[in-house]
Amino acid sequence: MPLIKDSQIVEDVWTSLDDGAPLAPGVWPIVSLERWQAERETLMEAGVPIGLRLRSDQSPRAIAEELEHFGVIALAFPKFTDGRPYSSARLLRERYGFTGELRAVGHVLRDQALFLLRCGFDAFEVAPDTSPDAWRAALAKIKVRYQSAADHRSTAGRLSRKAVRPAQARTPALSLEPEPCAASWAY
Amino acid sequence: MYRYDEFDHTFVEERVAQFREQVARRLSGELTEDEFKPLRLMNGLYLQLHAYMLRVAVPYGTLSSQQMRKLAHIARRYDKGYGHFTTRQNIQFNWPKLEEAADILAELAEVEMHAIQTSGNCIRNVTADHFAGAAADEIEDPRVTAEVIRQWSSLHPEFSFLPRKFKVAVTGASNDRAAIKVHDIGLQMVRDARGRAGFKVIVGGGLGRTPLIGETIREFLPKRYLLSYLEAILRVYNELGRRDNIYKARIKILVKEIGAKAFAEMVEKEWQFLKDWDVDLPDEEFARIQAYFAPPPFDDLPAVTASFEAQRFENRDFARWVRNNVDAHKAPGYAIVTVSLKPEGGVPGDATAAQMEAVADLAARYSFDEIRVSHEQNLVLAHVRQADLYAVWQGLIAAELASANAGLISDIISCPGLDYCNLATARSIPVAQRISRRFADIERQHDIGGLKLKISGCINACGHHHVGHIGILGVDKKGQEFYQITLGGNADENAVLGRIVGPAFSYDTVVDAVETIVDTYLGQRRNGEAFNQTLARVGFDPFKEKLYAPH
Amino acid sequence: MTAQIVTANRLGDGAVIYLGRDDIWGERLGGAAVARSQDEAAALLARAEAPAHRTNVVGPYLMDVIDEATAPRPASNRENIRALGPTVRSDLGRQAEIPGRR
Numbered sequence: 001m002p003l004i005k006d007s008q009i010v011e012d013v014w015t016s017l018d019d020g021a022p023l024a025p026g027v028w029p030i031v032s033l034e035r036w037q038a039e040r041e042t043l044m045e046a047g048v049p050i051g052l053r054l055r056s057d058q059s060p061r062a063i064a065e066e067l068e069h070f071g072v073i074a075l076a077f078p079k080f081t082d083g084r085p086y087s088s089a090r091l092l093r094e095r096y097g098f099t100g101e102l103r104a105v106g107h108v109l110r111d112q113a114l115f116l117l118r119c120g121f122d123a124f125e126v127a128p129d130t131s132p133d134a135w136r137a138a139l140a141k142i143k144v145r146y147q148s149a150a151d152h153r154s155t156a157g158r159l160s161r162k163a164v165r166p167a168q169a170r171t172p173a174l175s176l177e178p179e180p181c182a183a184s185w186a187y
Numbered sequence: 188m189y190r191y192d193e194f195d196h197t198f199v200e201e202r203v204a205q206f207r208e209q210v211a212r213r214l215s216g217e218l219t220e221d222e223f224k225p226l227r228l229m230n231g232l233y234l235q236l237h238a239y240m241l242r243v244a245v246p247y248g249t250l251s252s253q254q255m256r257k258l259a260h261i262a263r264r265y266d267k268g269y270g271h272f273t274t275r276q277n278i279q280f281n282w283p284k285l286e287e288a289a290d291i292l293a294e295l296a297e298v299e300m301h302a303i304q305t306s307g308n309c310i311r312n313v314t315a316d317h318f319a320g321a322a323a324d325e326i327e328d329p330r331v332t333a334e335v336i337r338q339w340s341s342l343h344p345e346f347s348f349l350p351r352k353f354k355v356a357v358t359g360a361s362n363d364r365a366a367i368k369v370h371d372i373g374l375q376m377v378r379d380a381r382g383r384a385g386f387k388v389i390v391g392g393g394l395g396r397t398p399l400i401g402e403t404i405r406e407f408l409p410k411r412y413l414l415s416y417l418e419a420i421l422r423v424y425n426e427l428g429r430r431d432n433i434y435k436a437r438i439k440i441l442v443k444e445i446g447a448k449a450f451a452e453m454v455e456k457e458w459q460f461l462k463d464w465d466v467d468l469p470d471e472e473f474a475r476i477q478a479y480f481a482p483p484p485f486d487d488l489p490a491v492t493a494s495f496e497a498q499r500f501e502n503r504d505f506a507r508w509v510r511n512n513v514d515a516h517k518a519p520g521y522a523i524v525t526v527s528l529k530p531e532g533g534v535p536g537d538a539t540a541a542q543m544e545a546v547a548d549l550a551a552r553y554s555f556d557e558i559r560v561s562h563e564q565n566l567v568l569a570h571v572r573q574a575d576l577y578a579v580w581q582g583l584i585a586a587e588l589a590s591a592n593a594g595l596i597s598d599i600i601s602c603p604g605l606d607y608c609n610l611a612t613a614r615s616i617p618v619a620q621r622i623s624r625r626f627a628d629i630e631r632q633h634d635i636g637g638l639k640l641k642i643s644g645c646i647n648a649c650g651h652h653h654v655g656h657i658g659i660l661g662v663d664k665k666g667q668e669f670y671q672i673t674l675g676g677n678a679d680e681n682a683v684l685g686r687i688v689g690p691a692f693s694y695d696t697v698v699d700a701v702e703t704i705v706d707t708y709l710g711q712r713r714n715g716e717a718f719n720q721t722l723a724r725v726g727f728d729p730f731k732e733k734l735y736a737p738h
Numbered sequence: 739m740t741a742q743i744v745t746a747n748r749l750g751d752g753a754v755i756y757l758g759r760d761d762i763w764g765e766r767l768g769g770a771a772v773a774r775s776q777d778e779a780a781a782l783l784a785r786a787e788a789p790a791h792r793t794n795v796v797g798p799y800l801m802d803v804i805d806e807a808t809a810p811r812p813a814s815n816r817e818n819i820r821a822l823g824p825t826v827r828s829d830l831g832r833q834a835e836i837p838g839r840r
């Protein structure tokens with residue numbers, strides 16, 4: 001599956017491992033929650049960064065204390081209408097302060113791009129024929145937003161009505177956003 | 188009322204442009220129907236029995252005259268000359284073309300309207316008391332709250348793919364005219380011991396397949412925490428609401444399964460994290476929105492208007508209309524007018540383009556340019572001087588909108604049913620029409636008194652039949668239309684679900700059955716009891732005996 | 739087996755349409771091609787779902803009809819109403835064009 005980050009298709013440095021599949025030297029694995037819980041010690045001793053995969057019915061609340069071990073967390077959408085990963089993403093970013101890559105996998109459509117981004121996702125595994133241009137275009141369509149979310153964290157004295165802006169601090173590599181809306185009314 | 192600023196305009200215009208492009212992609216074949224369907228639904232465009240149907244949001248049921256004229260224009264230009272006002276305070280057009288849908292949305296955007304979030308598993312149009320800002324029993328105008336929620340919920344990134352649709356209703360008064368106990372969230376404005384305004388929060392009400400009355404999970408929520416608290420509720424629901432079974436996916440099922448107390452605890456816990464995050468509106472933003480709902484400049488009038496009293500004395504028809512369709516206003520010398528969309532033999536909630544324009548004109552002239560849509564499928568002119576009531580009445584007569592039946596048995600709520608709706612199992616409109624003809628005699632209706640009759644054409648209960656004093660549900664029995672009758676329901680602050688009286692009635696006999704129920708009530712009634720009071724006293728048996736007695 | 743025809747809505751305006759014998763969609767139910775066996779029904783639906791129709795037709799499905807000598811008639815209430823228009827508005831839908839129905 002192509003991986004979109006920073007509005008480009010990028011090479012995926014991670015490998016999603018099935019539960020039975022062996023670890024290989026030099027491979028950065030993304031493992032299921034079950035495997036993480038069962039093989040925690042082995043995985044941590046493997047000497048490579050570890051990624052975690054959560055199904056939409058697995059809450060990140062369960063691993064809130066362990067986030068420092070993960071370089072990437074992949075949140076799976078079994079279908080695009082399953083909205084649980086949006087909550088998971090916001091929890092990870094806003095409450096638990098996860099700073100690694102937050103990846104949307106599964107049924108990920110560009111019509112959802114803006115929602116994903118706003119909830120704190122910064123990487124998207126997309127269908128093979130997806131063009132990054134289409135993603136960029138989808139994001140550019142709606143520039144305004146009414147509520148605060150994980151993509152913007154300043155809290156002091158701000159209004160909630162904003163133009164979508166590049167995310168701050170914790171997702172520095174993000175550039176999937178449309179042009180910031182410069183008009184003064186946006187703030 | 189609320190006016191779009193540049194931000195809101197941009198938001199809606201971007202959506203129109205986006206949808207125009209999506210329609211073009213569909214018409215050219217670039218998008219399949221499977222891909223396109225969710226996109227058109229996000230813009231309120233359904234495919235019904237005969238054609239597309241466009242559901243336009245009327246936020247908290249408030250319209251300006253200009254907006255109403257635009258709806259009339261759309262009805263005439265893009266549809267077949269009429270529209271249907273729904274129990275969700277929205278309007279539906281029954282015959283729009285896909286090819287023109289984006290044009291319609293662009294026309295709507297010109298008057299600050301849209302069809303966003305009138306479909307799908309998102310937070311739907313927020314409804315409110317249709318007497319907001321005028322009712323004598325009001326703590327605060329609930330539309331401020333509703334508008335705040337509207338903005339917060341618009342394209343909410345986290346809550347646009349909930350387990351199921353989500354409906355919020357707000358009332359600012361203790362008399363509940365917004366049916367808040369049968370919504371996913373009901374908010375009632377209350378004051379705490381120190382006199383500060385806040386909300387009582389009710390969760391998990393709803394009708395449909397599993398009707399439930401909502402449970403109070405918080406007696407008092409300070410106003411400033413509105414959004415963080417809603418966000419906590421929605422997050423708990425988004426994470427834990429059932430997604431394996433569409434019939435069990437509403438929040439009411441979650442609340443019922445884990446219990447209101449446990450649900451409340453989860454919400455409180457989540458809220459502790461959210462309350463001092465940046466979800467809540469800063470005071471100045473709240474004040475900005477509040478300013479739009481400042482009371483109109485009422486004149487200082489005496490409480491009693493002599494000319495009005497004289498007109499009422501001299502003209503019995505006018506007096507009758509006043510008695511039923513006019514309510515007390517909080518400002519002295521003013522009154523609230525209910526414009527009945529339930530003429531004898533008519534389609535409940537339907538209005539022609541000419542009627543919409545007539546109401547728009549009356550509102551512009553006599554009611555500070557403002558119109559309300561009620562969940563009972565009527566229109567409301569909320570701020571009419573008593574001295575102008577006669578002229579308003581004359582205007583309504585000319586537009587065939589002067590039925591003096593608000594709150595009476597012929598003021599029937601009816602969903603579109605099988606005449607329009609793809610999900611229907613039976614027709615509902617013709618049943619409403621026949622009942623209104625059967626009880627055409629207005630004296631008789633008065634004698635019966637206030638009585639809420641509500642009809643749905645399928646188990647989805649858009650016609651709120653469970654909470655009608657008399658409720659009628661259309662069902663299909665081997666290809667024949669049958670009607671199940673419930674008695675004793677109520678949608679107000681004492682909300683209760685009706686109970687099924689017995690076996691269903693055929694299309695031909697259902698009107699007789701209603702008449703039998705009414706006659707039984709009249710026979711049993713003591714000292715001016717309301718229908719539900721008599722029912723509570725005598726029980727179902729006298730009704731059953733009359734309904735199912737062998738002939 | 740009950741006789742069946744294929745109906746759908748036209749993409750552009752949503753109008754109720756039926757698949758005719760010549761593979762052309764029309765608003766007249768009387769002109770619909772009738773399937774009288776399971777196989778015929780499956781073949782008819784397959785024709786309706788052919789890629790060529792996807793840009794002008796939405797949601798084709800089989801519906802039961804009463805197969806009369808002159809022309810088929812809808813077997814269900816719902817399809818009757820779809821075919822003719824709302825029973826509460828005889829001025830709308832196809833019924834408005836049929837003489838003597840108003």
Ligand code: SF4
Pocket residue numbers: 602603604605608609610611612643644645646647648649650
């Ligand atoms: S209650 Fe059923 S028939 Fe009536 S409008 Fe709702 S879905 Fe349609």
